Amino acid sequence: EAGTQTCRGPGRAGDPCHLTRPCGSGLSCEAGTQTCRAPGDVGDPCHATRPCGDNLRCVCGDSLRCGFSLGSSVCIPECNDGMSSKIEKMLENGGWEGERTYGEKWHNGVMPYEFHCGLADSEASSIALAIRELEDRTSLRFERYDSRRHANWVIFNNFDKGREIGNYFAQGTGRKIEAGWQSVNINDPFWMVVNEYNVIHEIMHALGWPHTQQRPDRDEYVKINWDNIAEEKKSQYYKLNVTAGEPGSDLWESVQKCKPYNYKSVMHYGGDDEIETLDPSKNELIGQRDVLSTQDIRELQAYFFGPHCDPASVPPSLSFDRAPAPGKVGEYCSLTRLCGSGLSCHLGVQKCYDFPRKEGQPCAAWYDCNAGLNCEAVSQVCETVPAEPTASPVPTTEAPLAPEP
Structure with a gap:
């Protein structure tokens, strides 16, 4: 040396x-730090002297900084072209396997x-x-999908499914019961840098x-200004219905109900118009998308790996012995909680709606008329189907048959 x-x-x-002093087998000498590094994994920084691992590629995640900073490019997985094509074809044919x-x-x-592959x-x-x-x-660990395991x-995507551009959304709360894929949509083409904590928000769904403001005890900490909410x-502001077993009830029972209200969570909405804290000093804490809060990390760890709430230190769980009351418009519904009379359960969002829709009411792919x-394709409103004109009888030109002798 x-x-x-x-x-x-x-x-x-x-x-x-x-x-x-070169590096050993499978390692690269990273420029700048002059340190031996293994090939980058998903989300690791990468550049000319630190390549990505197998089935990964190095991309510029911040076009304003690429070329000026070693940390502005990251390793991402190669997309699954076969699966992408299969799902796109399914969506073109009106199917949406993830809605369960x-x-x-x-x-x-x-x-x-x-x-x-469209990301x-x-x-x-x-x-x-x-x-x-x-x-x-x-x-927590994230693994590439393997059908054998x-x-x-x-599937992380930007299908958008008819929503406005620049929207993020997860398709459900928790893993779906049936086998198959579910969607986490990231669609923000107007920005050169997508906020990773907005992505974490959807992954946590x-x-x-x-959302934190949906905790059953939220009225002790925040006020919802319903008149200001579309x-x-x-x-997004309805309280979690633990009695009905809404998705998220298990998280509440096992972890959240024995922890403080998480003002700083990436899962909390912000904004004085729609929601405000009862303690004015906490108002500036809600709605941040800059960091995982300490309690976010503790809740994730406790929910999946323990410890869970001590039953002796929290109120007893609500009974699930009796069937839940039928859902009203906008309330949670599922295969085990039906909607009330005249309502239908849209399993994609698991809410009760009064559809099929009546004349003049809004409609969409999942709100049938x-x-x-x-x-109507442009106005997205139910309209009367024009009556088809009745065809006039075609006059015959054939001569009448002669009477039999």
Whole structure:
């Protein structure tokens, strides 16, 4: 080795390296730090002197900084082209396999996943950074989907499914009961950098987290200004119905009800217009998307790996012996909690709606119109189907048959 004039073996991971002390097999000497590094994993920084591992590629996640900072490019998984094409074809044919019943826990804290091939690099890199953050902060693990080992998996995508561009959403709370894929949508083409904590928010929905302001005890801590909330957004503020066993009830019973209210959670909404804290000094804490709060990390760890609430220190769980009351409009519904008279359960969002819709009411792919009505493509309103004109009888030109003799 130059400088020390000492015989050295090849550098191991974390050892210093340079021209006269190369790294060992499978390692690279990273420029700048002059340190031996293993190939980058999902969400790790990458560059010319630190390549990504197998089946990964190095992409620029921040076009404003690429070329100026070694940390601005990250390793992302190669997308699954076959699965992407299969799902796209299914959606084109009107199918949406992911719409099922949710609320199950991911086995052993492992979430299998795939990346859809339509993701932009900024979207894919933010998902990779979110995965890295969750793995670094907790014992959760994210594995590439393998049909031989996994029955359920998440597909990270930007399908958007008719919602406005720039929207993020997870398809359900927790793992779905039936085998198959479920969607976590990241669609934000107007920004060169997608916020990784917005992605974590959606991943936590898929892991089983409702919004913090939906906790059963939220009225002790926040005030919901219902008049300022758009009708289609009100379900994001409904309190968790533990009696009905809504997805998230198990999290509440086993972890959250013996922990303080989590003002700083990435799962909490913010904004004075829609929600405000009863303690004015806490108002600036809610709605942040900059970091996993300490309690977010503790809840994730406790839910999947323990310890759970001590039954002696919390109120007894609500009884599930009797059948839950039928759901009203906007309330939770499932295969085991039906909606009230004249309502139907939309299993994709697990809420009761009064559809088929009547004339003049809004409609969409999952809000069908009543018989005799059509969902007008532009206005998205149920309209009467125009009556088809009655065909006039065609006059005959044939001569009448002669009478038989």
